[in-house]
Amino acid sequence: MDKNNERECNEDLIRERRKCNFNIEELTNIVDGGKARTARRREIQRLLINDPEFLDEIPQDYMSHEDRYSNELRKSAHLMQKLADQESGHDIHQDIGALTGILKDGNPLMVHLSMFIPAILGQANSEQQEKWLGRSLRNEIIGTYAQTELGHGTFVRGLETRATYDPTVEEFVLHTPTITATKWWPGGLGKTCNYCVVMAQLYTQGRCYGPHPFIVQLRDEETHRSLPGITLGEIGPRLGLNSNDNGFLKFENHRIPRTNMLMKHSQVLKDGTYVKPLHNKLSYGTMMLVRVGIVGACSRSLQYAVTIATRYSAVRHQSEIVPGQPEPQILDYQTQQYKVIPQIASVFALIFSARSLSKIQSSVTAKLKDGNTDLLPELHSLSSGLKALSSSDASWGVEVCRLACGGHGYLASSNLPRTYTGTTCAITYEGENTVLLLQVARYLIKSYRSIGKETGASSVSYLADQTSLASSSSSFSNKALVQAFKLSALSLVAEAEARLQKLCDMGQEFYHAWNYCSVLLLKCAEAHTRYYICEKYEQTVDSLKASEGVKNVLQSLCRLYLIYHITLTHGDFLKCGALTPRNIAVLEGEMCDLLAVLRPQAVSIVDAFDIPDELLGSTLGCWDGNVYQRLYDEALKSPLNKTDVPDAYYKYLLPLMKSSL
Ligand SMILES: CCCCCCCC/C=C\CCCCCCCCCC(=O)SCCNC(=O)CCNC(=O)[C@H](O)C(C)(C)COP(=O)(O)OP(=O)(O)OC[C@H]1O[C@@H](n2cnc3c(N)ncnc32)[C@H](O)[C@@H]1OP(=O)(O)O
Numbered sequence: 180m181d182k183n184n185e186r187e188c189n190e191d192l193i194r195e196r197r198k199c200n201f202n203i204e205e206l207t208n209i210v211d212g213g214k215a216r217t218a219r220r221r222e223i224q225r226l227l228i229n230d231p232e233f234l235d236e237i238p239q240d241y242m243s244h245e246d247r248y249s250n251e252l253r254k255s256a257h258l259m260q261k262l263a264d265q266e267s268g269h270d271i272h273q274d275i276g277a278l279t280g281i282l283k284d285g286n287p288l289m290v291h292l293s294m295f296i297p298a299i300l301g302q303a304n305s306e307q308q309e310k311w312l313g314r315s316l317r318n319e320i321i322g323t324y325a326q327t328e329l330g331h332g333t334f335v336r337g338l339e340t341r342a343t344y345d346p347t348v349e350e351f352v353l354h355t356p357t358i359t360a361t362k363w364w365p366g367g368l369g370k371t372c373n374y375c376v377v378m379a380q381l382y383t384q385g386r387c388y389g390p391h392p393f394i395v396q397l398r399d400e401e402t403h404r405s406l407p408g409i410t411l412g413e414i415g416p417r418l419g420l421n422s423n424d425n426g427f428l429k430f431e432n433h434r435i436p437r438t439n440m441l442m443k444h445s446q447v448l449k450d451g452t453y454v455k456p457l458h459n460k461l462s463y464g465t466m467m468l469v470r471v472g473i474v475g476a477c478s479r480s481l482q483y484a485v486t487i488a489t490r491y492s493a494v495r496h497q498s499e500i501v502p503g504q505p506e507p508q509i510l511d512y513q514t515q516q517y518k519v520i521p522q523i524a525s526v527f528a529l530i531f532s533a534r535s536l537s538k539i540q541s542s543v544t545a546k547l548k549d550g551n552t553d554l555l556p557e558l559h560s561l562s563s564g565l566k567a568l569s570s571s572d573a574s575w576g577v578e579v580c581r582l583a584c585g586g587h588g589y590l591a592s593s594n595l596p597r598t599y600t601g602t603t604c605a606i607t608y609e610g611e612n613t614v615l616l617l618q619v620a621r622y623l624i625k626s627y628r629s630i631g632k633e634t635g636a637s638s639v640s641y642l643a644d645q646t647s648l649a650s651s652s653s654s655f656s657n658k659a660l661v662q663a664f665k666l667s668a669l670s671l672v673a674e675a676e677a678r679l680q681k682l683c684d685m686g687q688e689f690y691h692a693w694n695y696c697s698v699l700l701l702k703c704a705e706a707h708t709r710y711y712i713c714e715k716y717e718q719t720v721d722s723l724k725a726s727e728g729v730k731n732v733l734q735s736l737c738r739l740y741l742i743y744h745i746t747l748t749h750g751d752f753l754k755c756g757a758l759t760p761r762n763i764a765v766l767e768g769e770m771c772d773l774l775a776v777l778r779p780q781a782v783s784i785v786d787a788f789d790i791p792d793e794l795l796g797s798t799l800g801c802w803d804g805n806v807y808q809r810l811y812d813e814a815l816k817s818p819l820n821k822t823d824v825p826d827a828y829y830k831y832l833l834p835l836m837k838s839s840l
Pocket residue numbers: 271272275289290292293294296297324326327332333334335336366460461463464466467468469472473476555556559607608609610611614615618621622625
């Protein structure tokens with residue numbers, strides 16, 4: 180699509196784009212993280228879009244389960260080949276966002292890239308990396324991360340798969356003792372992978388040392404047949420991601436060499452002696468890494484959904500505002516703006532928090548290399564909280580965008596249903612959100628109770644700021660609103676701690692008191708993480724070196740985000756005295772003003788996300804706004820439309836209709 184050719188474009192969209200009062204390319208660079216990144220992303224996307232191998236013969240929704248898998252595997256393999264052919268030696272981690280949309284419904288090689296390789300990087304010692312890293316990066320072996328079992332996903336300590344060390348032959352014996360110990364869910368495990376990292380309970384010298392990672396060959400490298408002692412398969416259709424062969428796995432006393440235990444952090448020596456790690460949760464490192472990646476991935480899903488919903492809302496006309504006047508664009512309804520524009524604001528909140536989290540991760544990783552694990556709990560808490568809020572915000576945001584598109588949003592061809600199913604899975608995988616938020620709460624209560632002790636953990640340093648409990652903000656700058664978030668989080672933590680203490684003082688065991696307070700603890704964790712997001716949003720926009728136009732747009736979006744979230748949880752702000760009922764009413768009024776200010780810029784802001792039509796894959800969201808023709812053309816692709824009268828008519832309907840004669 181030639182973006183300079185207005186003749187092919189819907190007139191409403193032409194008018195919307197003429198209202199733009201900021202530099203779109205500059206905003207695109209901010210979204211990508213710099214000019215060079217924009218250029219690189221575009222280069223990759225061009226490479227993919229212009230390659231006919233990525234086209235589907237028929238829409239995936241009309242394919243059988245096997246064909247969907249096979250078609251997506253074909254494209255995934257081609258993609259890996261193509262990326263490997265590039266000579267730049269680029270970091271695929273940085274470019275992963277550029278690939279969004281090229282594979283449609285789960286990528287059988289995703290967990291190889293996002294977990295198997297990182298597990299080798301993070302858990303294998305140098306000799307082991309020598310053996311497996313190069314091969315996995317060159318895709319000579321394809322792996323997955325097999326942790327979850329039928330009986331346990333959340334409670335990693337409860338895993339039942341055993342790895343028992345046999346010092347006589349220096350081997351581990353992997354065994355699945357019960358049906359509930361069957362590995363269940365790993366992406367690509369069913370049919371694609373020939374290797375995997377298995378998390379199993381380590382037994383040596385008669386003692387259990389808890390879950391540890393082991394690398395295991397699953398299939399013959401020549402024939403791809405599963406090895407003796409290993410039972411493998413696919414788990415069947417899911418809500419979404421149906422091209423990814425999530426699998427099951429059982430071991431029958433399957434032996435692997437001692438050196439297949441990933442030994443960067445803990446070791447089992449030849450005689451069976453266990454050498455413990457610097458920190459006993461280092462074996463959970465792969466999960467933490469992916470949680471960080473998920474925050475960025477969620478922002479991208481939301482960019483897709485909000486681009487579709489905003490453009491469609493500009494093209495779609497319905498009902499009337501002024502009686503008797505032409506039907507307005509639905510984007511002119513304040514309620515529609517309230518659906519769509521806060522989701523645009525949310526995209527930037529997620530982008531900026533993802534970047535901040537990534538920086539913290541790099542510095543914690545650097546410290547870990549020097550044997551310093553002090554900030555591991557801080558990273559665990561932040562990555563858990565941000566993974567949880569980003570996945571639930573993005574899933575809700577995508578769903579709101581679908582609702583904003585009315586009936587057409589329910590069509591597969593809008594690409595909103597698939598965007599939703601591809602996002603909501605992140606609420607569950609990589610640590611179910613409630614469970615992760617309770618981990619954040621645990622860290623908050625612990626930090627609150629150790630006020631005065633220097634831990635170097637900056638995300639919770641505000642908990643020591645007891646004086647602010649009494650102060651109520653009367654100013655309405657963005658900074659002041661962020662202070663209100665801080666006050667609300669602090670006061671919830673104080674309330675939860677007091678409630679826990681009271682129950683314990685009354686004789687309850689701490690763990691019962693914890694369960695009894697867990698709804699409140701969840702709120703603490705959400706408020707704390709929201710405060711973190713708001714603070715990063717405000718600081719990033721405030722310190723941004725940008726043109727006035729771009730800065731104004733981002734300031735308004737940031738303010739809208741702050742006020743939107745205050746109004747969603749206003750009870751917490753009132754309860755702690757951070758804001759008064761009058762303040763809330765004023766802010767609610769201002770939120771509507773902000774919607775009106777941002778409305779004329781909405782199409783241009785989503786244009787700045789710069790998602791090519793071929794990747795957006797939506798009849799409703801295309802750049803030219805030619806929605807109705809596209810909807811009609813897509814409908815014609817239904818196999819039911821191949822004939823006027825389907826066979827099923829003769830088989831079932833005709834006999835029914837004639838039976839009463
Ligand atoms: C070269 C290529 C690079 C590519 C990079 C890609 C980047 C990715 C980008 C995008 C990705 C998108 C696609 C992703 C696809 C993923 C598919 C999904 C995969 C999976 O789902 S894998 C399975 C995931 N499973 C889980 O997450 C399980 C969740 N459960 C847990 O994590 C734990 O069981 C628990 C944390 C809930 C509890 O653990 P437990 O051992 O019982 O601990 P507790 O007793 O509760 O706590 C003890 C103590 O330890 C602290 N702690 C817990 N975890 C950690 C940790 N990870 N680090 C540090 N500390 C930890 C806890 O807070 C307690 O501390 P305290 O005693 O209070 O001080």
